[in-house]
Each structure stands twice: as C-alpha cells, then as structure tokens.
Amino acid sequence: MKRIASIQDISCIGKCSQTIALPIISAMGIEVSVIPTSILSAHTMFPGFTYNDLIDEMKPIMKHWKTLNVHFDGILTGYLGSIQHIRIIEEFYDMFTTDDTTIVVDPVFGDNGKIYTGFDDEYANEIKSLCNRAHIIVPNVTEAAIMSGIPYETDYDMTYIHELLDKLTATGAPNIIITSIRRDNDNGIIARLSDGETFEYFRPHIDSVFHGTGDLFTSTLTGALIRGLDIRTSIRLAVDYTALTLERTLQNNTHNWYGIDFETTIPDLINNLTSALATLSALTQCDPRGALLLTRTISKKFPSK
Numbered sequence: 001m002k003r004i005a006s007i008q009d010i011s012c013i014g015k016c017s018q019t020i021a022l023p024i025i026s027a028m029g030i031e032v033s034v035i036p037t038s039i040l041s042a043h044t045m046f047p048g049f050t051y052n053d054l055i056d057e058m059k060p061i062m063k064h065w066k067t068l069n070v071h072f073d074g075i076l077t078g079y080l081g082s083i084q085h086i087r088i089i090e091e092f093y094d095m096f097t098t099d100d101t102t103i104v105v106d107p108v109f110g111d112n113g114k115i116y117t118g119f120d121d122e123y124a125n126e127i128k129s130l131c132n133r134a135h136i137i138v139p140n141v142t143e144a145a146i147m148s149g150i151p152y153e154t155d156y157d158m159t160y161i162h163e164l165l166d167k168l169t170a171t172g173a174p175n176i177i178i179t180s181i182r183r184d185n186d187n188g189i190i191a192r193l194s195d196g197e198t199f200e201y202f203r204p205h206i207d208s209v210f211h212g213t214g215d216l217f218t219s220t221l222t223g224a225l226i227r228g229l230d231i232r233t234s235i236r237l238a239v240d241y242t243a244l245t246l247e248r249t250l251q252n253n254t255h256n257w258y259g260i261d262f263e264t265t266i267p268d269l270i271n272n273l274t275s276a277l278a279t280l281s282a283l284t285q286c287d288p289r290g291a292l293l294l295t296r297t298i299s300k301k302f303p304s305k
C-alpha cells in the first residue's frame with residue numbers, strides 16, 4: 001500500500017488540515033502517517049481557540065520513523081505554525097525523500113488579499129523557499145500574489161493569473177496550481193505543469209465559504225497522484241470532488257458554518273477514483289506508453305541541495 005506523510009496542524013473541531021487529510025487519503029486507499037505540528041482546540045475561525053505548538057515532538061517522531069525504515073510515496077504539508085516548523089520539514093525532506101517521493105506543498109498563509117493572523121511577510125518568504133523543494137504547489141490567488149511580489153488585485157483577469165504563474169516558476173516548483181480562481185460565473189484552477197503546458201479547469205461558481213475547502217482539494221489531489229493518476233486527471237478529480245462536496249453541504253439544511261460535509265461524499269470519491277483507475281489500467285493494457293505519457297508530468301528529480 002502507498003504511504004503519505006501528512007505534516008500539518010490538528011484542529012480538534014473544525015474539519016481542516018489533518019482531520020481532512022486523514023479520512024480523505026485513507027478512503028483513497030493510501031496509508032497516512034501524521035505529524036501534527038500543533039494542536040488547536042478548534043480551527044482559527046472559532047473565537048477563543050487554544051493553540052499548543054507540538055514542535056518539540058516533530059524531531060523525535062522523525063528520528064523514530066527513520067529507525068523504522070519507512071518509505072513515503074508522498075509528503076504533504078499544509079497549515080504550519082512558524083518558520084521553525086518549515087526548517088524541520090526541510091530536514092524531513094532530507095531524511096525521507098527518495099526518487100519516487102512526490103512532495104506537495106500547500107502554502108497556507110493567506111486569503112482574500114490578506115496574510116492570516118499569526119503569519120507575516122517573512123513567513124510567506126520562507127514558505128516560498130519551501131516551495132523550491134516541492135514537485136507541486138497549490139497556492140490560492142492571495143498566496144500566489146504575495147509569493148510572486150505582485151500586488152493582490154480583487155478584480156483580476158486571467159492575464160494577471162498568468163503573470164502570477166510566470167513569476168512563480170522562479171520558486172523552482174515544476175507544477176504550480178493556482179486555486180480558487182474566480183472567472184466570470186466560474187471557479188477553478190489554472191496550472192503551469194512541468195511539461196511547460198498551461199492547464200485550466202473550471203466549474204460553475206458555488207457561492208459559499210467554508211474553512212477546509214482548500215485542504216479537501218489538496219488532500220484529494222495528492223491521493224489521486226499517489227494512486228498513479230496523471231496530474232490533469234488528478235486535478236479534475238479533486239476539483240469535481242470539492243465542488244460536489246460543497247453542493248452536498250449546502251443541500252443539507254442542518255450543515256454547520258465551520259466545515260464541509262465531506263463525510264457524505266466519501267462514497268462518491270471512492271467511486272470516481274475507482275473508475276479513473278480502471279480507465280488508466282485499460283489504457284496501460286492497450287499501450288503501456290500511453291500510461292507512461294500520462295504519468296510523466298510529475299516526474300522531476302528531487303533538487304539537489
């Protein structure tokens with residue numbers, strides 16, 4: 001079975017970061033090993049949340065894992081607490097990355113033009129340098145603007161998004177996916193992929209804001225890639241699943257304000273993944289080169305230090 005290390009906070013109530021990565025990636029048939037970077041009583045939208053940094057646990061966990069000889073097919077990071085966390089994650093890459101490890105960095109530090117409370121420009125800069133170690137990064141428009149040093153615009157057009165992508169190539173990440181892009185009545189992603197192509201995928205905009213939606217997208221994307229789907233299929237699967245979950249959440253009259261009802265859509269995720277894998281397997285049987293072509297887009301040797 002494939003294995004992913006998920007390194008991010010655990011918010012005990014609120015459905016985000018680890019409490020999304022764990023159920024979603026497990027449902028996709030992948031073992032998840034977690035390093036909780038901090039523990040919050042509830043996510044940061046809840047007034048009065050408590051925060052306890054677990055940074056002192058991170059290195060002992062890593063050292064123990066090293067003695068166990070575990071191998072990670074994927075390493076996923078999301079919301080972290082501080083620059084020290086970033087430094088330890090770099091050590092984690094040094095210790096555990098092999099040629100077949102895919103690194104996904106969700107540079108969670110801002111939205112709607114603003115950096116989240118607790119973070120600052122220096123943190124954003126350090127996350128940008130972490131992106132240099134990643135195969136795939138998934139910033140939203142705010143994070144993309146801040147990391148590229150281009151002022152955030154509320155009324156952006158697609159030329160602006162392409163400029164952000166151009167600038168973000170300087171991070172060194174070969175696959176850059178800008179998420180939550182509003183285009184007229186649609187919402188979606190535009191990506192610059194390692195084969196140099198720009199790929200976009202949009203769906204009708206769903207008017208809602210829930211914490212954890214980005215985490216759902218990134219977890220699903222990572223799971224799909226590690227199960228062997230190509231990057232375009234993985235993006236479509238993750239966007240479709242996120243949209244379905246938002247729709248289903250809004251249909252539920254008793255849904256809460258703080259998180260999405262992914263629990264109700266997990267069977268759909270498994271069905272969609274199963275049929276995408278069946279298509280891949282049929283393709284491989286017809287022409288192994290076809291499947292190779294599909295998977296080539298995430299290949300990149302881990303950058304030497």
Ligand code: PXL
Pocket residue numbers: 009011016017040043044045079108116211212213214215
């Ligand atoms: O959804 C990202 C996220 C994860 N964890 C915590 C957060 C956020 C976004 O703000 O506050 C604690």
